[in-house]
Amino acid sequence: MLTLYSMPSSGNSYKVRLLLSLLGRRYHHVPCETRSPDLQAAKTEGKLPLGKVPALHLDTGEVLSESNAILWYLASGTPWIPDDPLAQARMLSWMFFEQNRHEPAIAVRASLRCYPHLADEATPELLDQLLESGNGILELMEHGLHDQDWFAGDTPTIADIALYAYTHTAEDRGGFNLSPFPALRDWLKRTSTLPGYEPLTGPAHG
Template sequence: MSDLTLYSMPSSGNSYKVRLLLALLGRDYCHVPCETQSAELKQAKAEGHLPLGKLPALHLGNGTILSESNAILWYLAAGSDWVPNDPLTQAQMLGWMFFEQNRHEPVVAVRASLNTYPHLKDEATPRVMAELLETGHALLQLMEDHMQGRAWFAGASASLADIALYAYTHTAGDRGGFEMARFPALNAWCARMAALPGYVGLWDHA
């Protein structure tokens, strides 16, 4: 019986990144799927399981509830190889994690959401979608340029930066309509991520 319970949205990259890290760490947990607009999501909110009103939320055995995907990653990875020991490399990792939430997710993930969820159809105007596509390609190019001659985003091995950025990048073509053929270094990096021992895909949740 695990002391971890994860409330997560199966189709969400923010939720997926937590499930991915748990799998890569080999950690057991109880998964409570709460898809967008589902009865399960409404129930989880009503019962106070999502104190910030959003997913994912990680419930610890002592009753503490952690919110915000990258904060959950930081907590789970403490003391593991997923957090570099070197302060400079650690800061670089955190920089990419901040980039992911502040710049990458609001564009790449949002376009995928507008392109995927029927209840958001009215927001997916041609102008909005075109602007998100242009901005998203520019952000992906920043990542592509950084990955020239590199295997991972921060340091010599995979870190939380890679998990955070992978969640929405690896589906940016299929779900967001971004032209991923432009970014061979990112595609190679995605392949390296998918080859990691313990890897699970977006839909391979417990």
């Protein structure tokens, strides 16, 4: 059985749990919350090759790190990765966008607001800067959904999973206002109704 080391409150970890649930894959979950003894123990024991979660341990003994790489591995051979090379390229472009531009604004602002150990870094100036840049990111996503239901085309792909993780909590945790982005809000609703959907706070499959 697959073993997943993940942080329950982390969007990057949630991506993997969500895809596993949508695929109906069983796995053993080892929760490692930030700064917890479990996380430190996993690092010490070599369970996290890159020193962070998520980390997916395969039956073969191999360990995969980086959330979007894990998504690619799990989705290979399924409809979550399109066959057409151009559609694949569109999907990957959104996944690179998610890590390089989306997460540094949307996820970082949420972390600064939600994690007590980051409170000293959450200056008004930085929060305002991240709000402005994050709204620009949300506007690009809104434009990307113009006349289509999913980011890479007619069907959901792992690009949607990657982008959903931090976007669906952008209001509650990040303090963003999604009301100016109707296509984005409709996409969030569509994603949350996919068969096998599991919320961020949902149970991990043991």
